[in-house]
Every structure is written in structure tokens, then in C-alpha cells.
Amino acid sequence: MASGGFIKKLRIIFLVFVLIIVAGDYWFTKLRTTDWDMPLHMVVYPINGDNSERVAEYIEQLTEAVYKPVEEYFIEEAAEYELPLKDPVVIKLGPVVDELPPRPPADRQVLKVMWWSLKMRYWAFSVDAYKGPAADVRMFVVYYDPNEHEQLKHSLGLEKGLIAVVNAYADVKRENKNNIVLAHEFLHTVGATDKYDLASGAPLFPVGYVEPDRDPLYPQEFAEIMAGVTPISEGEWIMPEKLSGTLIGLDTANEINWIPKQ
Numbered sequence: 001m002a003s004g005g006f007i008k009k010l011r012i013i014f015l016v017f018v019l020i021i022v023a024g025d026y027w028f029t030k031l032r033t034t035d036w037d038m039p040l041h042m043v044v045y046p047i048n049g050d051n052s053e054r055v056a057e058y059i060e061q062l063t064e065a066v067y068k069p070v071e072e073y074f075i076e077e078a079a080e081y082e083l084p085l086k087d088p089v090v091i092k093l094g095p096v097v098d099e100l101p102p103r104p105p106a107d108r109q110v111l112k113v114m115w116w117s118l119k120m121r122y123w124a125f126s127v128d129a130y131k132g133p134a135a136d137v138r139m140f141v142v143y144y145d146p147n148e149h150e151q152l153k154h155s156l157g158l159e160k161g162l163i164a165v166v167n168a169y170a171d172v173k174r175e176n177k178n179n180i181v182l183a184h185e186f187l188h189t190v191g192a193t194d195k196y197d198l199a200s201g202a203p204l205f206p207v208g209y210v211e212p213d214r215d216p217l218y219p220q221e222f223a224e225i226m227a228g229v230t231p232i233s234e235g236e237w238i239m240p241e242k243l244s245g246t247l248i249g250l251d252t253a254n255e256i257n258w259i260p261k262q
Contacts, residue, residue, distance in 0.1 A: 036257065039087045042186060043094040043135035045127070047101075049142040049167070050149075058170035059096060059143060067091045070179050070186075073243045081248075081258045089186070094130040101140055101165050104156065121161040137162045137189050139182065143170040155181050157188025164189055176242035183243060184225055192252045195227040203227035203237055207251045224249040 044067060046059045074089045102119045105112040124138050144152060146169045157164035164185035168178040188194075195208035206212030208227035209220055219232040225246040229237040240246055253259045 036083060036085050036088060039085065039090045040136040040190070041133055042089055042091045042137040042139050043130050043132070044091060044139045044141055044182075045094040045097045045130075047097045047099075047140055047142040049100065049144040052145055052148075054145050054147075055143050055170040058172075062093060064091060064093045066175055067093070067179065067182070069176070069243055070183050073179075073183060073246075077248045078258070081253050083258055092130075092132055092135075094128075094132075094135075097127045097140060099127065100142065117158065117160060120158065120163060124161065124163045137164065137186060139164045139166060139186065141166045141168050141178075141182065143168050145169075146171045146174065155185050157185035159189055159191055162189045177239070179243055180225075180228065180240065180246060183246075184228060187226060187248075187252065187256060190256045192226050192255045195224050195249070195251070196229065201229065201237075202235070203229055203231050207249065210247045210249050222247045224252065226252050 046062060048055045048059060068091075071087070071089055071091050075087060078085060078088045102116060102123055104116050124140070128135070128138065140163070142165060144167065149169075152167040152169070155164070155166040155168075164182075166178070166182050166185050168174075168181065196203050203209060203224065204227065208224050209217075209231060210222045210224050211220060214220065217231075218234065220230050223230040223240045223246045225248050228246075229239050230245065231237045248256075248258070250259070
């Protein structure tokens with residue numbers, strides 16, 4: 001019994017030690033990636049979510065040109081906020097990853113989420129076979145056959161670890177909407193928060209509106225990127241067709257350090 005108690009204490013001490021290291025690494029990384037004095041390098045790692053031939057064929061024809069609209073979007077948005085950095089994000093296409101990332105816990109208990117976060121970071125490190133410059137942000141895009149999936153699970157972006165998992169459709173016609181999700185999750189990794197109600201999907205007022213002072217308020221012309229939808233009337237909203245239908249609002253710009261902290 002005594003030895004069992006001692007081993008338990010050692011496990012707790014080890015976990016605390018790991019958490020201290022992770023916390024230190026998080027704060028150092030956060031400072032480095034939100035001072036915006038150099039471009040952030042995002043590497044996209046495609047994953048065949050269905051393990052199907054159709055998705056494999058789609059992934060095989062992918063090029064970095066698919067993600068160019070995301071780079072251009074951040075260039076344009078950074079210019080609007082007079083960010084000195086011309087190219088905030090540079091995107092490279094990494095190698096295909098042959099395994100799915102760890103699933104987040106369904107019940108979202110704090111300890112389970114912490115443990116999953118550690119597993120996720122280890123997994124991302126273990127499957128990273130990219131040979132170019134080290135990625136600042138690892139973007140794992142899990143592609144699915146649109147004929148087999150009417151709706152995909154929520155994507156996620158982790159500020160701790162600068163890792164994102166995007167669930168996307170393996171369909172050329174849906175690449176514009178895939179890029180909206182990719183940009184949204186990238187912004188999570190650098191500190192942006194969701195601007196919509198998690199239960200209903202409704203954009204939160206005023207932070208989920210690009211023009212909360214617009215008169216009349218509806219319809220809004222653009223979607224706030226972290227809300228992901230354009231409010232067109234009270235209780236009604238639509239998803240934009242492409243990134244050009246979204247903007248980075250003031251609250252999001254504040255969170256990612258594009259403007260002085262409010």
C-alpha cells in the first residue's frame with residue numbers, strides 16, 4: 001500500500017512537471033506568434049478521413065494554390081488594420097498523414113480535455129514529416145467524400161500548441177468554403193475566440209457582427225470570420241460562399257494583437 005501511494009505521488013509530481021513545461025512553452029510561443037514581426041508559417045497536412053479512393057485521388061491533385069486565397073485574405077485584412085507586416089501568413093502543403101488525430105473527449109471535462117490536448121500535441125509532433133522550415137502552425141485537414149457525409153463534425157483550433165484540425169470536403173467546388181473554415185481555425189491558434197452561440201450557431205451581438213452600428217442593422221454585408229455567418233435578419237443568418245464575404249472584426253483583431261489591446 002505504501003509503495004502504491006508513493007507511485008501515485010510520483011505520477012502527480014510528473015504530471016505537474018509536464019504541465020509547468022507546457023505552460024512555459026505556451027507563453028513563449030504566444031509571445032512569438034502574436035508580435036507579428038515575421039510571417040507565420042502554416043503547413044497543411046492532408047488526411048484521408050474516409051480512407052477511400054475518391055478522397056485519395058482528390059488529395060493527390062492538391063497544390064498550394066488551393067490555399068492561396070487564405071494567404072491573400074490575411075494580406076488584405078492586415079492592410080486594413082495597417083499591420084506593418086505585409087505577409088502575415090505563408091502556407092505550405094505538407095505530406096499526407098496516414099492516421100486520424102485523437103478524438104476530443106465527448107463530455108469536455110477539464111482533466112480529460114487537458115489530457116487530450118497533451119495527446120494531440122504529441123500526436124502532431126509524431127506524424128510531422130515535413131522537410132521544409134519548421135511550421136509555426138500545423139493545420140491537419142481531414143478530407144471526406146461529400147457523397148458520403150451530409151454534415152461534418154466541428155473543426156477545432158488549439159492556441160496551446162498552434163495546432164488545428166479542419167474537417168473538409170474533398171470537392172473542388174467546396175474549396176472556397178473549406179478555406180473559410182481553415183482561416184477560422186487558424187485564427188483560433190493565435191488567440192481568437194468564437195463569436196457565435198455554440199448551441200444555435202447564431203452570431204453573437206455585437207462581437208459577431210462586422211457592423212454592429214449599421215442602420216438599419218439588417219442585412220449585414222459581411223460575416224465576422226469568427227462568427228462564420230452573415231446576419232441577414234433577426235434570427236436568420238447564412239454562411240458566406242467564400243472568404244471575401246468575411247472580415248476580421250475589431251474584437252478579433254484585438255484578440256490576435258493586430259490593434260492595441262482594448
